[in-house]
Amino acid sequence: MISFFSKKPLLKELIPQESVDFHSHILYGLDDGAKTKEDTVFLIDSLKEIGFSKLITTPHTTPMVWDNTKEAILSQYEKIKTELPELSADVGLHTASEYLMDESFLQRLNEERLLTLKEDYVLVEMSYINPPMELFDILFQLANKGYRIVLAHPERYNFYHNDFNVYKRLKEVGCLFQLNLLSSTGYYGDSVAQTADKLLKERMYDFAATDAHHAKHIKAFGMKVAIKNHNQIPELLENNSVFK
Template sequence: MFSIFKSKPVLKDLIPNNYVDIHSHLLFGIDDGAKTKEDTVFIIQSMKSLGFEQAITTPHTTPLVWDNTKEGILSKYQEVKAVLPQEAEALKLRVASEYLMDESFLKRIASEELLTLKDKCVLVEMSYINPPIQLQDILFQLKSRGYDIVLAHPERYNFYHSNTDMYAKLKKMGCQFQMNLLSVTDYYGGHVLEAANFLLKNNMIDFVGSDIHHSKHIKAFESKVQVKDIGNFEKAIENNQFFRI
């Protein structure tokens, strides 16, 4: 009976000391994440203090916005390791990319090997305005080339909040779901929290990621967890051990 009144946990208290993060934007000067070397140092030190043991950082590849190339991302990664060797080693820092699924992505799939989280696991996202017209074709092309699809933050796509049947369809099309850690708080708002509740309740979340860009995200780890199914949330955190090296 007393569990009804039990205080909700703070998000940072649910992060285990062996946590492996698979989504962040901590390479400075490459996208909307860290801007300076000092920003990168702050983020890495903060991640370590929260219990992060390893991290795969994932700069955006978003044509016309952050038009990064595979070569450019790898070059920036090597630069960060060179100028911040202790910090990079502290997180066993690796690099992949968060690819926007659009028409140009189909050409990219056909012309180059993608930067992956591990083996053939590729992190992809959609526009927050609407899903890509070519969504089914993109997912099919990824699967046909042997990629394992990890869809970033499905709970944040507002166009699915009133069409939750699409989540099951995305699963059938081969998507694994990566939820943002902050989505279990009220950081992104009530609609995202409601979607996170739905996905956790239906055991649809495979992995989690911090999606850390800046100090405001770090501060938000002090917020209380608002989702109901903390058990499935903790299970998804544990699933990230798949990406351990």
């Protein structure tokens, strides 16, 4: 079990000022993140206070759940920039999407250019229940089309916790790993924290981001980290500068 009793810093104390956050759900009305304009304002202001000076928000594209189209995301993004011009400009607000890799993803990939974090970097995730049967074919097709694959929160895929070699294979085929910062506090449970700690120990992460959805996530930045290898977190956040 992850120990909470040794002296460890608060998560927010590990966030360098002027950091970039490239995974969040702060555009209201699109998914399980912000619901209202006021939520969007709260989340942006809170992330600024924590230390983030540039925000790339990533609404879910999840068929049959949050089946956002590229056009709908861009439309809402432009609407929010119009409604909140100063706040949006202050954080250099940009939008991409967090794409669920499922059986329909290859069709989407072949039909349209994906919304990217910057240039060819695309944020993808898997179901928390099980990986897609065609996972490595999807990853091959993404790479073949010139995308650089950023895999969101690999530590949260419980089905890989007892098969660490899969993480190594994902790295071998070119996946860049993004740590969910709250995983370091035990927010998602001990097993997730332990896996994050092991991935950190093996230096398998490339980036870190908030995946902020709501006020509970913001509050959790005031929790102590619950892992040993937390000293890598500022380094990962420095790596995020590629998205400036």
